[in-house]
Amino acid sequence: MPERIDLLIEGNVITMDGDRRVLTDGAVAVRGDRIVAVDDASELRVRYEPERRLGGRRRIVLPGLIDCHNHLAQALVREYALEDYPNIYRVYIPAEMAMDETDAEVSAKFAISQLLRAGVTTVAETTCTREHEEPIAQTVMETGIRCAMARGLGDRTSRLASNYEQIDERSTYSDDPGLLREDLAASAEWLERWSAEGEGRLRPWIHNLGVPSCSDDRFLATQELARKHDSGVMCHINRDREEIELALSLFGERPIEHVNTIGALDDRFLAIHAMLTTDREINMLAEAGTAVAHAPIVCTDIVSAVTKVVSMRAAGVTVGLGCDTVINDLFKVMRIAFVMHGQASGIPLYDPTALTTEDAMTMATIDAARALRWDDDIGSLEPGKAADVVVVDAENTRLTPAYQPVGTLVRYAVGTDVESVIVAGRVVVDDGEVLTIDEGPLLDEAVRLGDKLGAVLGPRRYRPLAEGTTVVQ
Template sequence: MTEADMGADRRPQAADFVITGTVVTADAERRVYTDGAVAVRDSRIVAVGGRADVEAIYEGGRRLGGPRDLVIPGLIDTHNHMAQALVRSMALEDLPNITRVYIPAEDVLGDDGIRTSARVAMANLLRAGVTTTTDTTCTAEHEEAVGETARETGIRCALAVGQRDRTSRLASNYEQIDGRSEYSDDPAVRDDNIAHLEDFLTRWSARGQGLVRPYIHAASVPSVSDEMFMAARELAERHDTVVMTHINRDREEIELCVSLFGRRPIEHLSHIGALGPRFLAIHAMLTTAREIRLLAEAGAKLTHAPVVCTDIVSAVTDVVGMRAAGVTVGLGCDTVINDILAVMRIAFFMQAQSAGIPMYDPVGFTTEDAFDMATIEGAKALMWDTEIGSLEVGKAADIAVIDGENPRLSPRHNPVGSIVRYAAGTDVRNVLVDGRLVVDDGRVLTLDEGLLLKEADEVAGRVREDLLHRRYWPLNQRYRIIG
């Protein structure tokens, strides 16, 4: 249970934090201590167990939690875009919002705007108990802004960088009477991308100090060449990292891949040998049973962003089928709702409905499944699970304390079920990342939130002026905004 169990010295030892409450470990045995405690010293968890046992060994430091509070592993966001936090509400209920709003916004924001956007996103995430996030918007121009902001705020970040070296075009239905879709690869861009990735992976492995880890973003099959996918796989193996790819996201992507290669996107990557244990599929909403089998056989992982299933009106990812096949699945906010507690709840209801209702099966997808995806499975998806994702001795002290002193979380017959169904980001009282207190009494300690909100309003106003005309649907349908 504790490091003290390994020795004979039972004298009280000093701890930086002793955190008490109902402790949900997410360890291999999925232990939950209803009267539990976690002790933290330096950046590590040094004890987890029953409160009386832990307090008999560790004393001093600051005490957090309380008898009604919930102590959980820091939550893990396996997919996000830091550059989109200031424009997400402008992209609501419009299609295609990614190409019409999100991507153009990056050019409008500039470096300072990207930093402000990243600060807003990271503050939002930390307040909601998220201790690890991911950025897959990051370009060579923006990696400094996002990486440094992660270090500034104290959040862990899987920082993924990559360039597109393929341009492709989906021919319309009538064009295909006597024409077809087409693509073109640019070897010079690919060579530049590989050289930059080599430097980026080496540089941030040292510079990130364990909190910011470098990853590879191979955006999609329509925008990345086969040669780049294979180079990315080799780089990932050599630098001990992961390749992240948006895949099987919408019908246009699938139609384009079939028209160009005679294969669906996941089938194509399997065909060229790009899938493997270091491949993290993003979305995979429109995925067949045979593609699920290909992912599972390769040991690939999935990040599920449930809110985007609705936002782009695509499909509900077959998470139940993926997990049954052996695919590890994490949860992603995808900037739309930067609160994994909310995303967990959405994922639970979405998957429970799609898996449970047809077969009248209340345990087709459970709250425990959703909680695993937000904690230990998310850590495994990022290949960071030796450090984070569960409360265990020796792991990094990434911990969230949920305020249980409220009617919404009472009574609590099932702690995990209560967290997933009823907890909100505003219930998070304290957050530790790597043993450092970054949220106290619901406030982010590493940022001036008042100043940040002022900066965000200024940048968002400028972006709105430049981008609002790009929407096809009015931003407000029936409600009139006055003032």
């Protein structure tokens, strides 16, 4: 008698397991929220009687993709930040400050809709605004996505004296111990509550905005909290030149060096961006077991350096890919990473293996899971792991024939090729439609929020928007 299971998902199966097996005519068997078997389809069809069959002929089955860095509250800012420099403090942060709880929910739903539709089953969220934490967490729970969700900000105000000002002034900083105490208490409550209520799908983390905004005490206290609750700390670091200049002027050290000096760099620390990172700092990351969240499009979007991903990986640093709100489609992000690091590291040395398509897929699956300390459960298709599975429809001339499915997906696939998405055994995208989000009303809400943000952000831009762009002012 065949065993009853919930789902049998068939196709060319990219497992991303230790041997990087790709099973031609393979299948994944799912019972409840777990994968129970990954094998040849002919074998599993005999062994199991599924409630439902997914995938099939000319389908590629892969692990749910994992986005290592995002800000779900910033999804509607994208048009206003484009090609207007500098944009983080002028555009992104004022946008968050202008958004109420309902706006945060709309933005999160909008981003999660894009992510799920493109086969992203896990997102690492970095919330910067206290009022947005609860609506975003609730939206995560409702929409069915998996999330490592970091909350918190900083307790330090710092000021970088520009080159011209340094004739009379120096860079300065001041810390706010009261704010630190308050925020640590909120983080402790956050870690405790969501560890219990996240249903294993929302894992709480802590966010440290960065070295210019966080005291040494905060870095050490959040490290302790993360250890106590078996969680982690996400921190924007070595992102732009101003940040490096500030750290050098205040401490005589670069940001990663400084966090290492005070003893806060460890295997629970996720370094976001790390674009302007020296070889010396890469060794510090490797020794501490610190992972990096790399959002390649942001290297271009804020015209900072190309992250030294090839050197980092060679040194043993785990690197996961991130969408960072700008492009919520990891197929595109994998492709950008493949091309960017091929150009930066491969072409100068005539080394076609500097960063391969398989490396790009690794950084969006199993290494992304490692970066989020979640690889015991997600990141590959293996029995016992959570059933986070994506089916790509390859019934088209872009994706068939696919002699190397990994390379084919990285080079040619787009998010809308995704047919089905399963998170923890639940089908959340079916035949290309997100089941957990009603996109019609959401689009109306997104336009409303986009217009509202336009009224705030339009006049803040250095470069006016093109004639005909509707920005209510």
